[in-house]
Amino acid sequence: MRKILATLIAITSLGYSSAFAGTLVINTDLTDPAPKAAFDWAFKKFQEENPDVTIEVNNFDHEGYKQAIRNFLTTSPPDIFNWYAGNRMLPFVRAGLVEDVSDIWSDTGWVDGNLTEGMSHAKKPMTIGGKQWGIPYTYYQWGVYYRKDIFDANGISVPTTWDEFVAACATLKAAGVTPITIGSKYLWTTAGVFDYLNLRTNGYEFHMALTKGEVPYTDPKVHAVFDKWDELVKPGYFLENHASLAWQEAIPPMVNGEAAMYVMGNFSVALFKEGGLTNDNLGFFQFPEITPGVPMAEEAPTDTMHIASGAKNKIDAKRFLIFLSRADVQEEMNKTLGQLPVNSGSKVDPDPFLEAGLNMLNNAYAMAQFYDRDAPAEMASEGMKGFQEYMVNPDRRDKILERLEKVRQRVYK
Amino acid sequence: MVSYTTPFLTVPNSTQFTYRKSSWWKRNQQRLTPWIFLFPGLLLFLVYVIWPIFNSLYISLLQWDGLSPAIFVGISNYVELLDDEYFYISLMNNLKWLILFMLAVPIGLGLAIFLNQTIFGIRLIKSLFFFPFVISQVVIGIIFSWFYNPRGVIGPFLDKIGLGNYAILADENFATYGIIFAGIYPQIAYCMILYLTGLNNLNTDQIEAGRMDGAKGLSLFKNIILPQLKPATFLAIVVTVIGSLRSFDMVAIMTQGGPYGSSNVLAYYMFETALSEYGYRMGYGSAIAAVLFTIMMFYILFFIYRMYQGEKKGL
Numbered sequence: 001m002r003k004i005l006a007t008l009i010a011i012t013s014l015g016y017s018s019a020f021a022g023t024l025v026i027n028t029d030l031t032d033p034a035p036k037a038a039f040d041w042a043f044k045k046f047q048e049e050n051p052d053v054t055i056e057v058n059n060f061d062h063e064g065y066k067q068a069i070r071n072f073l074t075t076s077p078p079d080i081f082n083w084y085a086g087n088r089m090l091p092f093v094r095a096g097l098v099e100d101v102s103d104i105w106s107d108t109g110w111v112d113g114n115l116t117e118g119m120s121h122a123k124k125p126m127t128i129g130g131k132q133w134g135i136p137y138t139y140y141q142w143g144v145y146y147r148k149d150i151f152d153a154n155g156i157s158v159p160t161t162w163d164e165f166v167a168a169c170a171t172l173k174a175a176g177v178t179p180i181t182i183g184s185k186y187l188w189t190t191a192g193v194f195d196y197l198n199l200r201t202n203g204y205e206f207h208m209a210l211t212k213g214e215v216p217y218t219d220p221k222v223h224a225v226f227d228k229w230d231e232l233v234k235p236g237y238f239l240e241n242h243a244s245l246a247w248q249e250a251i252p253p254m255v256n257g258e259a260a261m262y263v264m265g266n267f268s269v270a271l272f273k274e275g276g277l278t279n280d281n282l283g284f285f286q287f288p289e290i291t292p293g294v295p296m297a298e299e300a301p302t303d304t305m306h307i308a309s310g311a312k313n314k315i316d317a318k319r320f321l322i323f324l325s326r327a328d329v330q331e332e333m334n335k336t337l338g339q340l341p342v343n344s345g346s347k348v349d350p351d352p353f354l355e356a357g358l359n360m361l362n363n364a365y366a367m368a369q370f371y372d373r374d375a376p377a378e379m380a381s382e383g384m385k386g387f388q389e390y391m392v393n394p395d396r397r398d399k400i401l402e403r404l405e406k407v408r409q410r411v412y413k
Numbered sequence: 414m415v416s417y418t419t420p421f422l423t424v425p426n427s428t429q430f431t432y433r434k435s436s437w438w439k440r441n442q443q444r445l446t447p448w449i450f451l452f453p454g455l456l457l458f459l460v461y462v463i464w465p466i467f468n469s470l471y472i473s474l475l476q477w478d479g480l481s482p483a484i485f486v487g488i489s490n491y492v493e494l495l496d497d498e499y500f501y502i503s504l505m506n507n508l509k510w511l512i513l514f515m516l517a518v519p520i521g522l523g524l525a526i527f528l529n530q531t532i533f534g535i536r537l538i539k540s541l542f543f544f545p546f547v548i549s550q551v552v553i554g555i556i557f558s559w560f561y562n563p564r565g566v567i568g569p570f571l572d573k574i575g576l577g578n579y580a581i582l583a584d585e586n587f588a589t590y591g592i593i594f595a596g597i598y599p600q601i602a603y604c605m606i607l608y609l610t611g612l613n614n615l616n617t618d619q620i621e622a623g624r625m626d627g628a629k630g631l632s633l634f635k636n637i638i639l640p641q642l643k644p645a646t647f648l649a650i651v652v653t654v655i656g657s658l659r660s661f662d663m664v665a666i667m668t669q670g671g672p673y674g675s676s677n678v679l680a681y682y683m684f685e686t687a688l689s690e691y692g693y694r695m696g697y698g699s700a701i702a703a704v705l706f707t708i709m710m711f712y713i714l715f716f717i718y719r720m721y722q723g724e725k726k727g728l
Contacts, residue, residue: 066690070479091693095480185583185671241563243672244583249562372691381691389673392585403498410493 024316027058027078029065034270038336045332046323053316073097077310079317085125085302086369087211087376089133092306098133099307104318104325105132118327118343125302125369134306135321136342138334140266141357142192142299142370148283150177150260158283162200162228162290169237172260179237181259182391183250190387191371191380193263195299198225200290204297204366211374213412217404226390226397228290233394243392251275263287265301269353270338284356295365301373302342382407466706473699479687483696490700500701503670503677506589507658507708510678513593514600514657518649521604522642528605529612539609546602554666557595558582561667582668585675592676596663600656604649611645651716658709679705 030039036059043055058078060068072078073092083089092098105123122136151157151168154175159165169179184190198207202221209215210222232238239250239259248271253259255275262268272282289296305324307317323329327345334341335349340358348354361367372380386400438445473490477483494500528539545553560566563580572578581591615638623637639646661680664670670677670685677685679701685691687698 063690067688074480091478091480095478097480186669187671241568241578241580241583244561244563244580249564252564377691377693381685381689385671385673388671392583392672 022313022316023054023056024080024313024320025056025058025078025311026320027060027069027072027081029060029062030082031059031061034337038333041336042324042329042333045329046320049323050316050319053319073308073310077308079311079313080305080307080320082303082305083134084369084373085122085134085136085304086373088369088373089304089306090128090376093128093133097309099309099311099314099317100131101134101307101318101321102131104135104322118345119325121344121367122302122342125367126304134304135325136302136304137324137330138337138339139300139302139342139361139367140339141361142196142263142265142301143287143357143360144261144285145254145264145268145272146261146283146285147254147257147277147281149281150257151283158285159288160286161288161292165288166231169232170235173235173237177257178239178253178259180232180261180263181239181250181253182242182262183239183245183247184242184388184391185244185246185249187381187384187388188370188372189247189250189264190391191384192265192299193229194225194383194387195368195371196263196287197228197290198222199297199299199368200287200294201225201228202291203294204368207297207368208374211371211379213376213379213408217401217408222401223397226401229390230394230397233391238391243388265299266339266353266357279352284353286360296363297366297368298361298364299370300340300361300364300367301370376411379404379407379411469699469702472695473697473703475696475699477695478693479695480693486696490696491703493697494700494704499674499677499682500679502674503679503682503701504704506676506678507660507705509589510593510596510657510660511654513590514597514653514660515650517597517600517604517653518646520597521601521649522608522646524601524605525608525612529609543602543606545599546606548599550596550599550662551666553595553599554663557591557598558667561591582676583672585672588668588672588676592660592663592667595667596656596660600653603652603656607645607649607652608642611642615641654712658705658712679708 026043028039030036039057043057047053047055069081069083069092073081074095074097077097083092089098105119105126119136122139123132126132126134126136146158150172154171154177156168156171157164159168172179182189182193195207198210201224206215206221210217210219215221239245239253242250247264247268250259250262251268251271252275254262255272255277269282286296286298305321307314307321311317325343327341327343330341330343331346331348334346338349338351338354340348340354340361344362348358368374371383375383383404386404390397390400472483474485474487475483476486476490524542528535528542558565561581562568563578563583568578568580581587619637619641620633623633628637659680660678661684664676664678664681665684668676670681674682683698683701683705686694686701692698
């Protein structure tokens with residue numbers, strides 16, 4: 001019965017397509033080699049399956065896109081654009097520039113239910129005000145990347161608790177190795193550390209409440225996070241001069257063996273390997289437990305595709321989003337991207353980092369998007385500035401948290 | 414003679430009469446022509462300068478993310494500015510820029526005098542000195558960031574002479590000075606070229622006369638050469654002040670206002686709050702712009718007043 005229904009829907013949608021066939025305008029900033037290759041493949045495949053649709057892609061450079069998106073969404077909206085889940089899409093959703101795609105997430109004639117089945121775990125970050133606003137096609141894990149050989153040489157095993165982690169840092173420091181490398185020039189790397197410290201100290205619910213602005217930054221629980229952070233910052237376990245380095249510039253110290261760990265996203269693996277590290281000496285472990293009993297939530301930023309509310313070809317745009325959510329499409333695209341498919345029906349390449357990530361995320365209690373996607377833009381920018389200042393001047397903690405509290409009261413009023 | 418003049422006088426008289434009667438255009442031509450020539454420029458000035466000024470003053474009274482409908486909030490953006498730590502940091506940094514940038518004028522003068530010689534190949538040397546002004550500010554910013562990088566040139570050098578590796582751009586106390594130093598580098602070249610042209614136009618008679626009266630060295634320079642360079646000095650100061658208040662590109666390239674906002678200047682802070690990746694506060698950004706505009710306005714009014722006084726004396 002279900003199959004028949006599906007075919008019926010397929011036929012009707014085919015009927016639709018010939019009636020509404022046309023050009024599909026897609027704006028993206030996916031110009032880096034891997035994402036570009038993945039999307040080139042997806043566009044080609046979509047056109048093979050839908051020969052009646054012509055795809056027109058406008059590529060923007062990565063930084064320029066963040067400004068351009070405001071202009072093109074208001075003045076000349078494309079049919080489809082890429083963006084990010086969580087609060088990062090809130091200003092556009094609130095301004096009515098993004099099309100509500102709840103219908104393709106539910107079974108109202110567009111899909112036969114597979115979407116909600118394979119992607120239900122990713123529905124929450126796509127939801128604002130009870131509606132879904134796009135389709136996630138890839139995500140990746142955050143965690144600690146480390147030098148296996150340096151750990152071995154110093155007799156350190158992979159830490160699973162906070163005490164072990166701090167002890168490992170102490171051992172490394174004593175051996176003349178910088179325990180943790182970081183480049184905080186562009187601020188966001190500090191948020192990765194903060195997120196994990198908060199997720200592990202206070203748990204997912206508190207972290208979400210904080211990024212939603214429901215908890216003051218001067219709360220004792222936030223101070224508890226910085227107490228833990230103190231244990232790393234005050235003994236100097238982070239790379240010196242990190243405020244002058246971009247995140248990529250903090251990779252050479254680890255490749256050279258001057259540093260041993262990096263709290264980072266999986267996209268860094270490509271750079272580590274380019275620098276000469278291999279699966280033999282580069283490893284990954286989950287950020288260790290801090291407060292025992294707090295369920296382990298993970299950081300897994302999701303990349304997404306959306307339909308502009310001003311799109312001219314919404315029918316084909318929805319067909320493309322459905323295509324993008326398919327298990328086989330996500331599997332193939334993420335092979336090229338070197339990231340994790342969101343659809344749980346997709347398989348992952350046999351890569352130790354992806355397998356570790358998938359395993360970790362499948363067992364995760366919940367997934368956070370990242371500080372600058374969970375918190376609204378203004379709060380995120382001030383927050384990350386504060387984190388950087390704290391990492392350079394840990395003594396200013398109180399002043400920084402008071403300032404962030406002031407910002408919170410303004411942003412969320 | 415008489416028979417000759419009479420018809421000659423009557424003819425223009427009659428034509429003048431018909432001119433006056435027939436054409437409003439001919440009558441007002443003299444008055445209108447300058448306006449007609451000015452019209453395209455005035456129109457552009459109105460559309461691209463005057464209107465945006467008033468528009469941003471208006472936006473500064475709004476709470477607006479650039480996308481959703483705007484809310485009128487009166488002067489609350491300005492009230493918030495008064496309580497904004499980053500605003501004061503940026504303002505102070507603008508002041509540092511303004512003061513330190515002035516060094517470009519005497520240094521440029523020194524270089525110009527040094528290069529104002531007639532030896533073989535001096536043209537090549539002059540153009541080499543002028544080179545920093547020709548290359549883009551962005552390129553200079555990037556090159557200086559490499560210099561300052563702890564793994565670049567200056568850090569390892571300081572390390573070698575025992576001062577310890579130092580990341581200038583990551584230090585809240587020195588980042589601004591690091592950027593100003595990079596920014597002053599092309600500005601010196603600019604001032605130098607202004608003075609070089611000034612030196613070319615020196616009145617040799619006056620110098621000769623001065624020499625005969627026994628002036629030499631410093632007193633010759635101070636009393637005879639420097640007064641003649643006054644137009645060049647004036648221009649050099651003007652472009653340097655404007656250059657320092659416009660300091661945006663260097664900050665954007667080298668630190669993005671960091672670490673944690675300590676090297677911000679008003680122009681970049683305005684961009685950061687209104688237009689950058691996380692900036693959605695058009696109203697607040699416009700309020701910063703209004704403050705920057707006021708500062709510039711004071712300076713420009715002073716400049717216009719000086720020019721007016723100068724012309725009154727000169728003419």
